[in-house]
Amino acid sequence: MEQLRYPPKPKPGDRVAVVSPSAGLPAIFPHVYELGLRRLREELGLEPVEYPTTRAVHADPRDRARDVTAAFADPTVTAVLATVGGDDQLTVTPHLDDAVLRANPKPFFGYSDNTNLLNHLHKLGIVGYHGGSVLVHLGRPGALHPLSTESLRAALFTTDWYELRPADEWGDQPHDWNDPATLATEPPMVPGTGWTWLGNRRVVTGRTWGGNLEILHWLAAADRIAPAAELAGSVLVIETSEELPPAVEVYRMLRNLGERGLLAGFPAVLVGRAKAWDFARPHTVAERRAYAEAQRDAIMRALAAYAPEAVVVFDLDLGHTDPQLIIPYGGEIRVDALTGRITVRY
Structure with a gap:
């Protein structure tokens, strides 16, 4: 792995690439996508640049990789944002031109299946940004969430330290993108519960790595x-993710990473709030709570076996959450279990 470095940041008014390295959902839900693009222009002051596969369904992985490479190569583009996740980006990254990416490092924003590209950039020594979906968070019904917007704006435009904080409210029950009328109202939210600190009580500094657990597996x-x-x-x-892996599978995935020797090397583990609702499984609040608790127990069981000294924090608003905090991928972080504070350098 090469030495990690932060790429230059965009400025308001810059052109930024909007790409679909995974699913071409902008072609299926153009009303959501267009809302995200409008917010990108009006709320963040950036000009989106699309590529041939941005709105293409089932685009060949080589073509998607070609678009990502072109976005990094374009000297007039200063950042790259993924439209959404998917399930096959594993087949895209082998076709990227690593020499182009190394020579033209840019901030890349994405999560879920985009863990593939974030991990790929990490291996090339380029800090990426976990979060910032054009469809899911910029295209949020009703209005942007203030906490998501604040974090995304700081990650896009600043290089300073940023203190993460728990959301006052959260939700994981999105509206149905098949019904354009639902874009008029915000999704349902519930009161925030804060973070849960477990494990060791000390201060940890380092660089981040990880992402969506299923994709890591x-x-x-x-x-x-x-x-x-x-x-x-x-x-x-x-x-x-929204696939809601059962607790036993979450344990097995972490156990397998532990057997690979990975978990023992992590002095701290940050866990995003477990997404516990999906259209196929519309859980009640009580069922969502039980799902999250079972997942927490599974994670702690794996960490007790493979990383017993780690600082562990649950219920962060990262990943498949609303709101969503942006986490620098490979960037600097300070986890202070003594004061209950987490700061990242964007």
Whole structure:
């Protein structure tokens, strides 16, 4: 793994690439996508630049990789934003031109299946940004969430330290994108519960690594993860998706990473609030709470076996959450279990 470095940041008024390295959902939900683009222009002052596969369904992985490479190569583009996630970006990253990416480092924003590209950039020594979906968060019904917007704006335009803070309200029950009328009202929210600190009580500083847990497991199977020795000392950041993996599978995925020697090297583990609602499984609030508690127990069981000295923080608003905090991927972080504070350098 190369030495990690922060890429130059965009300025208001700049052109930024909007790409679909995973699913081409802008073609299926143009009303949501257009809202996200409008917010990108009006709220953040950036001019989106699309590519041939941005609105293409089932685009060939080589074509998607070509678009990502072109976005990094374009000297007039100062950042790259993913439209949404998906499930096959594992087939895209092998076709990227790494020489172009190294020579033209730019901030890349994405999460979920975009863990593939974030991990790929990390191995090239380029700090990325976990979060910032054009459809999901910029295209949020009703209005942008203030906390998401504040974090995204800071990650896009600043290089300073930023203190993360728990959301006063949160939700994981989105509106149905098939009904354009739902864009008029904000999704339902529930009162925030703060973070839960477990494990060791100390201060940890380091660089972040991780992403969506299911994708990390796929990356491990494809042998796309750096050796444990190279990742040792990193702060692990994990979250789970709308597929709602059962607690036993969450445990097994972490157990397998532990057997690979990875977990023992992480002095701190940050866990995103477990997404516990989906259209196929419309859980009640009580059922969502039970799901999250079962997942927490599974994670702690794995960490007790493979990283018993780690500082552990649950219920952060990162990943498949509303609101969503942006986490620098490979960037600097300070986890202070003594004062209950987490700061990141964007």
